[in-house]
Amino acid sequence: MSKEFILWFDDIGMEDVPRVGGKSASLGEMTKAEVPVPYGFTTTAHAYQFFLEHSELTSVLEELLRELKDPEDTETLQKVGKSIRKTITEAGMPKELETAIRKAYEELTKKYQKEGGSGEPYVAVRSSATAEDLPDASFAGQQETYLNVVGADELVERVQECFASLFTDRAIYYRIQKGFDHLEVALAAAVQLMVFSEAAGVMFTLNVSNGDRDVVQIEAAYGLGEYVVQGTVTPDVYYAEKEDFALNKIISTKDVMLIRKEKGGVEEKTVPKTKREKQVLSDEQIVQLAEYGISIEEHYKKPMDIEWGLDERTGKLWILQARPETAWAGKAPAKAAEVEITEERKVIVKGLPASPGMVAGKASVILNVSDINKFQQGDILVTEMTAPDWVPAMKKAKAIVTNSGGMTCHAAIVSREMQIPCIVATKNATDIIQNGQDITVDAVNGVVYEGILKEAVAKKEEEKAVMAEVFPVTGTKVLMNLGDPDLADKYAELPCDGIGLMREEFIWTTFIHEHPNYLIEVGQSEKVVDMLAEGFRRVAKALYPRPVVLRLSDFKTSEYSDLKGGEKYEPEEPSSLLGWRGASRYYDPEYVDAFKLELEAVKKVREEFRLKNLWVMIPFCRTVEECEKVITIMKEEGLERGPDFKIWLMAEIPSNIILADKFSEYVDGFSVGSNDLTMLILGADRDNDRIAHIFDERDLAVRRAIHHLIQAAHKHGKTVSICGQAPSVYPEFTSFLIKSGIDSVSVNPDAVKSTKHLVAQVEQRIMLEKATGRGIPEDTDLEW
Structure with a gap:
């Protein structure tokens, strides 16, 4: 009889879901697959049915459930659920079943002591419903889990409470919604050795926010994992690429944790201040956990939802349970609300x-x-x-x-x-x-x-079949502007020759959110490096081997102040647009340490990830002396100009144009920032509606300056690009640039295809004019 009541993990697998429920079957499956699962046993569905029959509870439950005519009637639902749970917990445990549970715990104690443990082992008791953890029905979290249980007496009580938890209010409601018969669903109790978790959490073998199956998503907090599952704490979130284990980490503030008490039970404690904002798992532990997740997914051949724990005694990572991930298994799009x-x-x-x-x-x-x-x-x-x-x-x-x-x-x-x-x-x-x-x-x-x-x-007409679009090869490179790393894969297929402007600021506002000096002060410099490097890596990898030109940070003081902790480090400036920004920050004693973290992130992408197509660009550099200081710091940090590493200067200040020959000594190329350059040449605030009609990149003064820069740069063997908005908006401006001999133009993604064709047309026209001797005379007004 006891064999029917109890089964050990290494005797069961997924084929035994009807006998032991989804959770217990999964623990058995992973045990046999040599996944590090704490050992244990499970009661069976037969044991639960025996309990109901022996205690004559079946007819009582049927009668109580008949009182619930509408599951949306919350008051009645709560009343019925409470009555059923009370009835089950107050019923006597059949002697045969109680003896089987006690005997199994004794055997587990012997195994525990044989492996070096002393006394009776602490165990976790987890409910396992026979309809649980199926791909189309997630019962996860609807039944109870009891942690840090010790002794056979308490174990028997907890098993009976697990039986009662089959009738929590949410479980009753869910079964009605899914069409499950309450009395056809049975419950088993998985009993496994307790992991003394100093950290724990959950892991998904996909990105749960967008269904991306190329990453493993891990959530981690201090103490036991129940607070992560319940949402009591905001955990760290780590994303690991399955291909190369590149990491993207979001570190949260963890104020409280749930820990085990020495004599059984659990309690909430405050996380020490020194640990609250620190990364819970090391990078090595994240990768190891991700490897476990990938192995489990490969075994089950489907995305998985996994709970894990880090044992404080041994530093070993354990897998506590695994079930199919259900949110993206067969997710239908939300039905749109009807509108007039x-x-x-x-x-x-x-x-x-x-x-x-x-x-x-x-x-x-x-x-x-x-x-x-x-x-x-x-x-x-x-x-x-x-x-x-x-x-x-x-x-x-x-x-x-x-x-x-x-x-x-x-x-x-x-x-x-x-x-x-x-x-x-x-x-x-x-x-x-x-x-x-x-x-x-x-x-x-x-x-x-x-x-x-x-x-x-109105619905779009069915697209007609068209010939594949062919893009001509051009002498003038067509680059692309990009800010958000999440868009890199989407736009990588466009016919561009690389990224001419990658804006670093997007990573700060979208992913980091905190001022770099604040993070340095609280000991989280590594967060800056890791998150910047992850953003750079995504873009460089998506475009490889095409070059990606990263514009180093160019926030204004008002924008830095908006980052967490920023007010402490940022002065109030009457005109932040012309204030402490760009290159002037990089060598300033109050910011140089933060700048070095940017450089470390660039170096990490180029050396650790071996993406040598990442280059950099210095923005808003007012003087030649300033440029020299920045280049010196970069060299000291291991980033030196060479055949596969180019440094550009953003030409957006009149001094960059006037002294192009002097700046050429320190950089490999220039990229015209036409927005700020136009503003500073014409003295017109580009964000001022009142004088918006004056702000125009096509003005002769602006065109003459750009024309001069191209001539001066080429004289010194340097390249010139442009990354402002003008080429994306004005085709005639792009034509002027090409005729002036610009090496590349960088435009917004929506303008890449049209610009590619436009460049080809202009280049062909130039060749035709030279071959025939006919054409429009050169614009003499452009000469300096």
Whole structure:
């Protein structure tokens, strides 16, 4: 009889789910596969059924369940659940079953002592339902788990409480929703040696936020893992690439932890201040855990949801349980809410069309960056103006509408890169558009309509078969601007020759969120290096072997102040646009240590990840002496110009143009930042609506400066590119650049294909004119 009540882990596998439930069967399966699982045994479904029959509970449960006519009736659900649990826990445990449990615990004690343990072992008792952990039905977390149980008496009590937990309110509700018969589902109790966890958590063999199966996602916190599973603490989150175990880490603040008590039971304790913001697992432990996860996934041949623990006595990582991951197993898209469709075109707001497209949806009016957590995926963002710390919300937006700004403001630039419609300079969108209002954004014509236009939601016609697009080879390279590393894989297939401008600031605002000096002060310098390196790596890997030119940090003081801890380190400046930014920070005693962390991240990508296609660019460098200081620091940190490592200078200040011959001594090339260069040559604030008509990169003064730079750079054997917005917006400007002899142009992703064709046409026209002696005379106004 006892053989029917108890089975050991090494005697069972996944074929035994009907006998021992999903959790116990999985523990047995992993034990046989030599995954490091704490050893133990399980009661069986037969034992549970025997308990109900011997205690004459079946008819009692049926009668109580009949009282629950509507599962949405919360009050009745709670009343019925409580009555059933009380009935089960107060029933007597059948003698035969109790004896079998005690005998199994005695055998486990002998094994424990034989392997060096003393006294009776502490165990974890985990509920295992026979319909649990199936691909289409996740019962996870609906039944109870009891930790740090010691002694046969307490174990018998906990097993009986596990039986009762089959009727928690959420379990009853879930079974009704899934169509399971309450009395057809049985419960087993898995009893396994307790891991004395100094750290624990969960692991998924995919990214649970987007279903990406190329990564392992690990969540870690101090103490026992129950607080991670329950959501009581915000754990560290680590992402490990399955291909090469490259790591991306998000370190959280862990204030409390659940720990085991020496004499049984558990209690909550405060995490010591010195550990709260430290990384829970070492990089080596993360990789080891990820390897376990990949092995388990390969064994089960499906994505898995795994719980793990790090034993404080031995430093060994243990796998506590594993089940199929259900969120992405057969996930259907959420059903869209019905909206009223209109054909009436009632214009409520007008502005500048900064990024083309037409979409309809719900407006979300956000006035303060502190409220962006309220922004929902797929809404239309309506605000005064965006800045780098708005990027997390912008990534969720279907479209963006702002009160202020011009064609080169933050909202415009980022929207074009993300390829989402954007209208800027509406003046009063936040006053006219109501939060939650249905609107249609026509960013081709720069207008916002009231309601959902039929035209915006009409189904697209089935695409006709077309010939594959062919792109000509050009002498002038066409590069691409990129800020968000998450978009690298998406845009890598475009016919570009590399990245001409990778903006580092996106990584700070989207992933790091904290001021570098603050992180240095709290001992988390490694976080800066790791997270920057991960962002750089993603882009360099996606584009390899094409070059990726990283613009080193170019936040203004006002933007640095918005990062956590930033106010302590940033001065108040009357004009941060012309203040402490770019190269002037890199050698400043108050920032140089932070700059060295950027360089360390670059070096890590080039040397550890062997992505030698990562180059760098120095922004906003005012003087030749400043450039020399920065180059010296880079050399001291192991980044020296050579055949496979180029250093560019962003030419965005008139001094860069006037002294191009002097700057050429320290760099390999220049990249024109046409936005700031135009502003400083014309003395026109590019974000000022009042004088927006003056700000124009096509002005003769700007073109003459760029033409001179190209001539001076080429005279000294240096290359010239451009990474401002002008080539993406004005085709005639691109034509001027090519005729001036520029080496490359870097444009937004949406302009890569058209620019590639335009460059080819201009180059062919130049060759034709030279061959025939005919054509438009050179523009003599360009000469300096």
